[in-house]
Each structure stands twice: as structure tokens, then as C-alpha cells.
Amino acid sequence: MRGHTDEPQTPTPGSAARTVGGITAIAVLALLAWRYPFAVGAAAVLAVVLFMHEFGHYVTARAVGMKVTDFFLGFGPRLWSFRRGETTYGLRALPLGAYVRVIGMSSSDAVEPGDEHRAYRVKSYPRRLLVVCAGSLMHLVMALVAYVVLHAALGAPALEENRWQVAEVMSQRDGVTLPAGTAGIEVGDRIVGVNGVVTEDWNAFVSQVQARPGESVLLEIERDGARLATAATLAADPETGRGLLGVRAAQAVTYETAGLPTATARAFADLGQAMVDSVRGIWSLFVNFGDVIDRIVSPPGDPSANDDLGTRPLGVFGIVDLASDTSWGWSERALMFAMVNVFLGVFNMVPVPPFDGGHVAIATYERWRERGGRDRYFSDPRALAPVVAVVVTALALLAIGLLYLDIANPIDL
Structure with a gap:
């Protein structure tokens, strides 16, 4: 569709094609936005x-x-435009930027x-x-x-020394089903206790999990400043026999405001x-x-x-x-x-x-x-x-x- 001018305009095949193209582009974007x-x-x-x-x-x-003669959003075929004063403003098919013509x-x-x-x-x-x-x-x-x-x-993210948090939750590894995927653990959680044993340190957590293959354990989790508990039955590594939960760790992050x-x-x-x-x-x-x-x-x-x-x-x-x-x-x-x-x-x-x-x-x-x-x-x-x-x-x-x-x-x- 063309922009408004003082003279009435008769639709042309080109303008109709641009209208159809615009509707199609909007439909595709809407579908992608939903998916x-x-x-x-x-x-x-x-x-x-x-x-x-x-x-x-x-x-x-x-x-x-x-x-300035042109100011368009997007590139490619013109979908819609109008002229105001000495400048033509409009929209083109590919919303990948904009351009100005001086x-x-x-x-x-x-x-x-x-x-x-x-x-x-x-x-x-x-x-x-x-x-x-x-x-x-x-x-x-x-x-x-x-x-x-x-x-x-x-809040600006800042790494905390000697503190860890969950960076990835895994449901399987090497064909072994891991309990972390069904235990309600989320990325960003801090597992601060296993069966009442404090696990602020990553190595302490690993030791507690590896020592309990096949056991049901109570995990104490810190999430968004609140404490909660969840149970999980640990898997066993088929090669070493050690307990497995199914999480990967990263250095803990805090968010500071001022x-x-x-x-x-x-x-x-x-x-x-x-x-x-x-x-x-x-x-x-x-x-x-x-x-x-x-x-x-x-x-x-x-x-x-x-x-x-x-x-x-x-x-x-x-x-x-x-x-x-x-x-x-x-x-x-x-x-x-x-x-x-x-x-x-x-x-x-x-x-x-x-x-x-x-x-x-x-x-x-x-x-x-x-x-x-x-x-x-x-x-x-x-x-x-x-x-x-x-x-x-x-x-x-x-x-x-x-x-x-x-x-x-x-x-x-």
C-alpha cells in the first residue's frame, strides 16, 4: 500500500503484490513469535x-x-510508504535494520x-x-x-568466590537416567545440603552424592533467597559405582543494585x-x-x-x-x-x-x-x-x- 498523497490513487498490480507481501511477512513473523x-x-x-x-x-x-529524502525501516521490496514534506518514510520486507538517504x-x-x-x-x-x-x-x-x-x-551480575550454583540439569548421561531432571532442581539453584550435611562447597557436595549410589536423599535448595527441600533417589555410575544426581556447576552469581x-x-x-x-x-x-x-x-x-x-x-x-x-x-x-x-x-x-x-x-x-x-x-x-x-x-x-x-x-x- 502506498502512502497518502493529495491525488486519489488507483490500485496497481505492484501495490497489490506489496500488500500481499506485507500480510505474508506479518503472518510469518507472528508464527515465529508464537513458536x-x-x-x-x-x-x-x-x-x-x-x-x-x-x-x-x-x-x-x-x-x-x-x-533527507528517504527513511525506511527494513530492506528489500517496499511494503508501505508515505511522504511527509520532503522525506519518504516507509517499511520494507526484511526487518533487518534501517537506512537513511541524505x-x-x-x-x-x-x-x-x-x-x-x-x-x-x-x-x-x-x-x-x-x-x-x-x-x-x-x-x-x-x-x-x-x-x-x-x-x-x-542488578549487575557478579561472581561469588567459593560459592557454586547449578548451571545445567541433566536427565540422562551415557544411557543412565539421572534424578535431577525429575527432582525439581532448576538452573541457578544452590544445593546447600544433602541429608543434613552442609554442601556450600562443590567438592563437599560431590563427595556426599558419590558416597550414596541408589539411596534416597533429601536435598536442601536455596532459590531466590528462599530455602526449600526435595527428595531424589540417586543413580549409580555403571563404571565406578558412585552416586549420580545429574547437575553441572558454575560459580555462583549475585546481583547488586545501587x-x-x-x-x-x-x-x-x-x-x-x-x-x-x-x-x-x-x-x-x-x-x-x-x-x-x-x-x-x-x-x-x-x-x-x-x-x-x-x-x-x-x-x-x-x-x-x-x-x-x-x-x-x-x-x-x-x-x-x-x-x-x-x-x-x-x-x-x-x-x-x-x-x-x-x-x-x-x-x-x-x-x-x-x-x-x-x-x-x-x-x-x-x-x-x-x-x-x-x-x-x-x-x-x-x-x-x-x-x-x-x-x-x-x-x-
Whole structure:
């Protein structure tokens, strides 16, 4: 369906096809949301993140007097649009982000004579920098807000020394049925006693369980600050004869909140550290590119694909998969939201086109050529076309490779 105009419009086969396509896309999304609510929710949040990136460009471009002709949510075939003033707003079939079109982004772009004064290329150096950096700034703002909410409301996760909690509940192992799956034990529980014996220490717990194969035991569990009890009949390891319950452990996590002033200070500290970590991660990606490729081409189920998370990049599918893990709480999701935003903001400033950092580099080079009161200099975009082609191709191949890696060898945190 087309947007409203002053003149009545007659439906066309193209508009009907877009309407059908839009209805189909909505139906598919609704079906996926019903079947995989967390995954679709995580994907929707990621789409909003990319939308807000472009919204930053849109707002700042309008604010400094540039002409914005298009602002669309999604990519691919147009489903719906309307024109308000000089800008066409709309929705496209694939909700994987957004894009904004500003006139005169390069010296070769055709611009109407009456609009030349509103083209990106004729604006001052500070205004051009503001517009091209606005997307990354939006990522940092979103990350900062998430960190504040994390510290002030949700609680920042912190590992506890010498305390453990259940990280996985198993129903079977090597053909042996394990009682943990039917005993009501949940991920995040702390089993603090077995038959009255205190098991705050993991080794003490293991000793108590292994010494009682086939016995019915009373487990004391700590969950969300409350104590409860459950009974379980322990299985026996067919090889060693030792008792088995069926849980894996991880270091215990507590969630700490603070007042708004302290939470804000901690949020800024976290933001700074995340920016440093992102720069290091990007540098590691290039320095250890051979290791990255080895992981991408690893066969399904290869344990070496995830043996070093420092050189194991995560793609969009992997991010959505982790964020949709039902064992994660809102604190973990808020932390990932913040970290992903920081990384996107920093990565987008790599000084190579077509990244926004490439536009910063071009604008800075043009400014340098104008030093000493020289005439305005416009770089030739044709000289950078091969660089853009190489970068886009590399990113496409990397995205495909990471999609395979995330599916064939998913990270299990």
C-alpha cells in the first residue's frame, strides 16, 4: 500500500503484490513469535538497535540543514510508504535494520540546483562529522542507558568466590537416567545440603552424592533467597559405582543494585571499559584472522571451534541465540544489549568505507586538503570504489561464515 498523497490513487498490480507481501511477512513473523518468542524478541531488539543507529543520522542531518529524502525501516521490496514534506518514510520486507538517504553524500551524487546548499558535501567539517558519527553515538547512548538500568534496577551480575550454583540439569548421561531432571532442581539453584550435611562447597557436595549410589536423599535448595527441600533417589555410575544426581556447576552469581548516582557512575565506567574491550576485540580479529578462519571452517560439533572465545567472533544468529536462552535473566540480557551496542558503535568507526568511520576519514582528508585557506576540496568517490567493493565482499563472506559457525558450533555459556 502506498502512502497518502493529495491525488486519489488507483490500485496497481505492484501495490497489490506489496500488500500481499506485507500480510505474508506479518503472518510469518507472528508464527515465529508464537513458536520462538525469545528468539523473535531478541531479533526484534536487534532490529530496533539498527533502526536507532539510522535515526541518529536522520535527526542530526535534519538538525544541521541537510536534506533527507528517504527513511525506511527494513530492506528489500517496499511494503508501505508515505511522504511527509520532503522525506519518504516507509517499511520494507526484511526487518533487518534501517537506512537513511541524505543528498550529496559524495561529489558525484546528482543534486537538484535548488538543493545544493542542503547537500552533505557542502556543509562544514564539524557538521559532517556530527552526522556521520551520530549512528555510533546512538549506540553508546543506548548502551549507557542499559548500564544505568542494570546497576540501578536489575542488578549487575557478579561472581561469588567459593560459592557454586547449578548451571545445567541433566536427565540422562551415557544411557543412565539421572534424578535431577525429575527432582525439581532448576538452573541457578544452590544445593546447600544433602541429608543434613552442609554442601556450600562443590567438592563437599560431590563427595556426599558419590558416597550414596541408589539411596534416597533429601536435598536442601536455596532459590531466590528462599530455602526449600526435595527428595531424589540417586543413580549409580555403571563404571565406578558412585552416586549420580545429574547437575553441572558454575560459580555462583549475585546481583547488586545501587542508587542512581552510584549506578550512573558505574555505567560510565562500564561504558569506557566496554569501548576499550571492543577496540581490543577488533584488533584481535585482524591480528588473529587466520584463527578466525580456522574456526569458521571447522566441522559441526568440533570442540576446538569454541576453545578460545577471544578469537571466536559471534554473528547475528549467535547473538540472538544467546539472548533467547531461557536460562538467562534480564540482567544478562541487559548486559549483552549494552555490550553489543558498544561493539557496533566502535566497529562502525573503523576508518574504511563504507563504514561511518570511512566517511569520517574522507571528510578529514578533504579538510586537510583545504588547509591554509585553500579552495573547498571534494574527493573522487571512484578512487575508493575498489576499496568499498572489497570491504563489502569481505563483510558478506564473514557474515555467511559466522552464520555457519553459530549454527554448526554454537557457544554454550
